[in-house]
Amino acid sequence: MNENINKIINELHIYEKKLLISLGENENKSPDEIAIETDMGIKSVMSAAGSLASKDIIQVNTLLDSKVVLTDVGVEIANNGLPERKVLSALGETNNGSIQMKDLAQKSKISGSDIKIAIGWLVRKDWAKINKGIITITENGKSNTEIQGNDEKLINSLLENNQLDIFNLDDDLKEGLDLLNDRKNLVEIIDKKTHKFHLLDLGIAILKIGLTIQEDATQLTHQQLKDNNWKSLNYRPYDINAEFPKIFPGKGHPLRRIIEEIRNVFLNLGFSESNGPILESAFWNFDSLFQPQDHAAREMQDTFYVKNPKEAYLPDNELVNKTALLHENGGNTGSDGWGYKWDKDIAKQTVLRTHTTGISTKFLHENQPPLKMFSVGRVFRRETITYKHLPEFHQVEGIVADKNINYQNLLGVLKEFYKKLGFEVRFRPAYFPYTYLSTECEVYLEDKEAWIEFGGSGMFRPEVLEPLGINVPVLAFGLGIERLAMIRYDISDIRMLYKSDIKWLREIPIDNGISLE
Numbered sequence: 001m002n003e004n005i006n007k008i009i010n011e012l013h014i015y016e017k018k019l020l021i022s023l024g025e026n027e028n029k030s031p032d033e034i035a036i037e038t039d040m041g042i043k044s045v046m047s048a049a050g051s052l053a054s055k056d057i058i059q060v061n062t063l064l065d066s067k068v069v070l071t072d073v074g075v076e077i078a079n080n081g082l083p084e085r086k087v088l089s090a091l092g093e094t095n096n097g098s099i100q101m102k103d104l105a106q107k108s109k110i111s112g113s114d115i116k117i118a119i120g121w122l123v124r125k126d127w128a129k130i131n132k133g134i135i136t137i138t139e140n141g142k143s144n145t146e147i148q149g150n151d152e153k154l155i156n157s158l159l160e161n162n163q164l165d166i167f168n169l170d171d172d173l174k175e176g177l178d179l180l181n182d183r184k185n186l187v188e189i190i191d192k193k194t195h196k197f198h199l200l201d202l203g204i205a206i207l208k209i210g211l212t213i214q215e216d217a218t219q220l221t222h223q224q225l226k227d228n229n230w231k232s233l234n235y236r237p238y239d240i241n242a243e244f245p246k247i248f249p250g251k252g253h254p255l256r257r258i259i260e261e262i263r264n265v266f267l268n269l270g271f272s273e274s275n276g277p278i279l280e281s282a283f284w285n286f287d288s289l290f291q292p293q294d295h296a297a298r299e300m301q302d303t304f305y306v307k308n309p310k311e312a313y314l315p316d317n318e319l320v321n322k323t324a325l326l327h328e329n330g331g332n333t334g335s336d337g338w339g340y341k342w343d344k345d346i347a348k349q350t351v352l353r354t355h356t357t358g359i360s361t362k363f364l365h366e367n368q369p370p371l372k373m374f375s376v377g378r379v380f381r382r383e384t385i386t387y388k389h390l391p392e393f394h395q396v397e398g399i400v401a402d403k404n405i406n407y408q409n410l411l412g413v414l415k416e417f418y419k420k421l422g423f424e425v426r427f428r429p430a431y432f433p434y435t436y437l438s439t440e441c442e443v444y445l446e447d448k449e450a451w452i453e454f455g456g457s458g459m460f461r462p463e464v465l466e467p468l469g470i471n472v473p474v475l476a477f478g479l480g481i482e483r484l485a486m487i488r489y490d491i492s493d494i495r496m497l498y499k500s501d502i503k504w505l506r507e508i509p510i511d512n513g514i515s516l517e
């Protein structure tokens with residue numbers, strides 16, 4: 001037996017020991033008292049008690065503790081007397097023991113609203129009778145003028161003691177409580193659960209053997225190693241439930257992360273990555289895309305033109321001349337072109353690129369199909385800032401060029417791309433001067449109950465491909481990235497992505513499965 005107990009003792013946690021020792025001194029302490037005395041905190045006391053109870057060392061009883069207290073109204077009544085008591089006193093002071101109803105308020109000094117209550121209780125307590133507007137004291141009333149009722153006893157006792165334990169009330173006070181309870185607003189009963197610990201035989205036996213508390217070591221010191229003390233130390237076990245401070249490790253910005261995710265999707269689909277300058281010539285940004293020089297998108301209100309450098313270099317003459325011809329009369333493509341005089345100077349203008357599509361035409365000019373290329377970059381438009389518009393944002397641009405490429409392949413690539421990112425998109429017919437057929441992808445924003453546009457795409461027109469020297473079909477797309485991030489991170493305002501809102505950035509989970517190496 002002893003051997004067994006020793007084993008149990010050895011396995012006791014320091015909190016269990018502290019609790020047992022405390023109970024050994026006095027079993028009647030409340031958990032709160034023990035928590036203060038042992039400096040353990042109430043949670044630790046209760047969990048140590050639970051653990052001791054599970055080993056049959058102590059028993060934990062749950063008690064309901066019900067206290068009665070005066071309400072604010074109750075305190076006032078306790079100081080001034082019950083309204084019916086005031087009326088009874090007033091009746092006692094009259095010669096014939098009666099008062100006219102209409103004089104009641106004035107004679108008994110109670111407020112109008114208390115009259116009804118006073119009458120009700122006078123009758124219920126049989127202190128007075130009412131007949132034809134006259135209140136008359138009864139025999140019972142007379143004999144009660146000097147005696148406190150049980151309800152009054154309780155009120156006074158509460159005024160003195162603040163609160164009383166319901167289970168300890170004597171019979172008078174119990175009856176008083178019943179009466180007061182009927183009045184609704186004078187007393188209140190507060191129920192509280194408490195626990196009481198009781199040492200069982202095993203607990204008593206353990207205490208008899210005696211418990212020593214060796215404070216746990218939480219740190220190893222140089223000295224302990226030197227003195228060889230470390231061997232006899234009692235090491236505090238790791239508490240994996242302990243509270244810990246929140247830490248906010250560094251992490252990639254959500255926009256950066258989604259860009260990396262997008263890059264991975266295309267790299268995994270076998271696309272090669274390309275890039276281009278932010279400051280671009282109008283030639284690559286517009287002219288190479290068969291966008292006429294008077295096209296609305298080129299207007300100052302849509303495009304940022306740059307003063308310095310004011311002009312960009314144009315590519316080789318052959319390409320420039322072919323492009324000029326195409327704009328003017330369609331060149332060899334069978335198209336009529338736009339039918340205007342193409343102006344070199346307009347093509348030389350420098351712009352902050354309005355899309356990344358110029359990267360694609362430049363890439364086609366410099367590379368031979370078959371090819372698959374994508375690029376991610378920042379683009380600029382003179383947009384009014386709203387929850388879904390910013391004057392600068394990111395696009396992912398891409399092309400696939402090969403003999404048998406067609407519009408179905410385009411839809412296939414886009415579907416695959418969005419699916420890999422976890423989005424469901426719908427396609428709508430669209431128009432771009434440089435593609436035919438053209439389509440736009442949209443996603444439904446539940447918050448705004450609206451479809452928002454994700455980006456455009458289409459098959460490059462022959463007018464685009466011919467001057468570049470490409471004679472196979474090319475599918476092309478240019479998709480916005482910020483809006484994807486909005487949905488991915490559940491933010492209803494695109495501006496959030498550019499605010500240094502620490503709280504939001506901190507709370508975004510780190511791990512969304514994308515590595516940033």
Ligand SMILES: N[C@@H](Cc1ccccc1)C(=O)O
Pocket residue numbers: 354355356357432435455456457458476477478479
């Ligand atoms: N450049 C278009 C998208 C697009 C790219 C390629 C082909 C067709 C459309 C935009 O910015 O919206």
